[in-house]
Amino acid sequence: MTETSKHEWDIPATDDSPHEGGFRADLAITTERGGPSYGAMIEQVRAFMGKVRYASPTPELADEVIEDLRKLNAKLDTMLVDEWTSPSGTRIDLPSRGNITLPPYVITTGGPDGVEAEVTFGDFHLGGNGVTHGGHVAVAFDDLGGMASALKTGGVARTAYLTVNYRSLTPLNKPLTIRTWVDVQDDRKLYVKGTLHDGDRLCADLDSLFIKLKPGQP
Numbered sequence: 001m002t003e004t005s006k007h008e009w010d011i012p013a014t015d016d017s018p019h020e021g022g023f024r025a026d027l028a029i030t031t032e033r034g035g036p037s038y039g040a041m042i043e044q045v046r047a048f049m050g051k052v053r054y055a056s057p058t059p060e061l062a063d064e065v066i067e068d069l070r071k072l073n074a075k076l077d078t079m080l081v082d083e084w085t086s087p088s089g090t091r092i093d094l095p096s097r098g099n100i101t102l103p104p105y106v107i108t109t110g111g112p113d114g115v116e117a118e119v120t121f122g123d124f125h126l127g128g129n130g131v132t133h134g135g136h137v138a139v140a141f142d143d144l145g146g147m148a149s150a151l152k153t154g155g156v157a158r159t160a161y162l163t164v165n166y167r168s169l170t171p172l173n174k175p176l177t178i179r180t181w182v183d184v185q186d187d188r189k190l191y192v193k194g195t196l197h198d199g200d201r202l203c204a205d206l207d208s209l210f211i212k213l214k215p216g217q218p
């Protein structure tokens with residue numbers, strides 16, 4: 001049995017880490033979890049993932065990298081915590097709240113009227129032909145649509161549907177402007193719109209529905 005599989009993931013809510021249902025009960029935001037170097041660690045992992053996308057190693061080099069990665073994974077095994085206390089997704093001082101699974105974005109403005117952020121898809125997000133994979137565009141819209149919903153209602157919402165219209169190619173390694181806002185609120189239903197621009201050029205737009213979770217809803 002590995003360290004990971006022995007881990008107790010189903011942590012009950014406490015005063016320090018309140019959570020209910022599928023998400024944290026509060027909009028958990030922190031700036032200190034994981035320490036001052038957490039952001040730099042995430043950046044290194046992002047850089048590595050981007051290089052892997054383009055790497056064509058010799059068998060010897062692949063073996064060396066495997067050995068290094070084994071050591072790194074063993075190191076990470078010593079720092080695992082549960083979902084509710086992990087810094088990932090809570091560090092509002094870091095791009096994408098320090099969540100490695102999201103494309104890196106930096107919020108420019110955010111509030112009940114919506115969110116504007118600068119997102120930069122990197123080498124890791126390559127789809128084909130030198131541009132961004134559409135799935136990663138959807139991930140960015142999903143997270144920032146959820147954030148617009150959260151900032152509108154002060155609670156956590158979950159995606160019911162997410163339609164992305166891909167209007168033109170989305171470049172890599174270039175800061176783009178992404179906007180999301182609640183267009184219409186009907187009780188728990190939040191109809192969220194969004195746009196992704198490269199300068200003046202519209203790359204994609206969003207039409208989605210988020211549902212505000214009821215207290216304790218799984």
Ligand SMILES: CCCCCCCC/C=C\CCCCCCCC(=O)SCCNC(=O)CCNC(=O)[C@H](O)C(C)(C)COP(=O)(O)OP(=O)(O)OC[C@H]1O[C@@H](n2cnc3c(N)ncnc32)[C@H](O)[C@@H]1OP(=O)(O)O
Nearest residue numbers: 027092107109110142143146147150158159160161189211
């Ligand atoms: C600058 C400052 C920074 C501050 C930082 C702030 C902190 C940041 C905070 C936060 C950011 C994080 C953001 C993350 C975001 C990620 C989101 C995801 O990816 S979520 C995972 C993917 N989604 C699922 O897995 C859902 C699976 N589905 C469900 O769980 C349920 O179906 C759910 C919750 C969506 C709805 O279920 P029910 O039981 O609660 O509600 P029912 O009664 O079924 O629906 C409510 C109403 O909505 C309509 N509805 C539901 N689904 C619909 C659909 N697909 N299409 C149309 N209508 C639908 C229904 O017809 C109903 O309408 P009628 O009230 O009767 O008028």
